[in-house]
Amino acid sequence: MPIAVFALALCAFAIGLTEFVVAGLLPNIAGDLQVSIPATGLLVSGYALGVVIGAPLLTALTGGVERRRLLTGLMGLFLAGSVVSALAPGYAVLMLGRLAAALAHGAFMGVGTVAASELVPRADRSAAGDLRVEITTLRQRTVLLALLTTVLGFGGVMTSYT
Numbered sequence: 001m002p003i004a005v006f007a008l009a010l011c012a013f014a015i016g017l018t019e020f021v022v023a024g025l026l027p028n029i030a031g032d033l034q035v036s037i038p039a040t041g042l043l044v045s046g047y048a049l050g051v052v053i054g055a056p057l058l059t060a061l062t063g064g065v066e067r068r069r070l071l072t073g074l075m076g077l078f079l080a081g082s083v084v085s086a087l088a089p090g091y092a093v094l095m096l097g098r099l100a101a102a103l104a105h106g107a108f109m110g111v112g113t114v115a116a117s118e119l120v121p122r123a124d125r126s127a128a129g130d131l132r133v134e135i136t137t138l139r140q141r142t143v144l145l146a147l148l149t150t151v152l153g154f155g156g157v158m159t160s161y162t
Contacts, residue, residue, distance in 0.1 A: 001120065002119045002120070004115075004116075004119050005116050005119050005120060008071070008112045008115060008116045008119075009116075011071075011075055011078075011108065011112065012108070012109065012112060014078075015078060015101075015104070015105050015108060015109065018078075018082060018101055018105075019047060019051075019102075019105065022043055022044060022047070022098070023044055023158065026040045026041055026043075026044075027040075029043070029094070033090060033091045033094065035091050039091070040091075042095070043094065043095060043098055044158060046095055046098055046099060046102070047098045047099070047101070047102045047105075048102070048158075049102075050098070050099040050100075050101075050102025050103055050105070050106075051102045051103075051105045051106040052106070054099075054102060054103035054106060054107075055103070055105065055106020055107045055109075055110065056106070058074075058103050058104075058106070058107040059106075059107045059110055059111065062107070067111060067114075067115050068115075070107075070111055071108065071111060071112055071115060074104040074107050074108040074111070075104070075108065077100060077101075077103060077104040078100075078101050078104035078105065078108065080100060081097045081098065081099070081100030081101030081102070081103075081104065082097065082101050083097070084096065084097030084100065085097030085098050085101065
């Protein structure tokens with residue numbers, strides 16, 4: 001396995017950790033910043049919105065950038081957002097840092113997945129992307145139930161945290 005695949009996996013782990021670690025720290029953050037726990041919970045929702053809205057926009061805007069440079073830049077943005085969040089003197093700055101990291105999150109995951117798949121030998125890659133097969137798969141009851149379970153499970157966990 002190329003070392004670049006491991007580097008991409010490590011970056012993806014760091015990004016995923018940043019997304020969820022704040023949920024366990026909400027009471028501490030609320031106390032430190034002297035805001036309510038529900039207001040602090042918006043740090044989770046704001047991050048999620050940053051990923052959902054920002055990722056497609058950022059990916060579209062950077063479509064012409066060479067993939068390696070783009071991934072490096074996205075990790076730089078993620079790191080900058082994380083540092084701003086860690087050093088934030090108040091709630092607004094913390095939210096801005098989380099939003100910056102969130103923008104990088106979604107774009108990195110999308111671009112990084114494609115990059116990783118191109119780094120491994122063709123025999124080790126997943127099934128070729130035939131859209132008709134993918135859509136047919138999504139019509140299967142067991143697949144839909146698995147997706148529904150995932151959505152409800154993560155939704156329930158994140159709701160209970162925030």
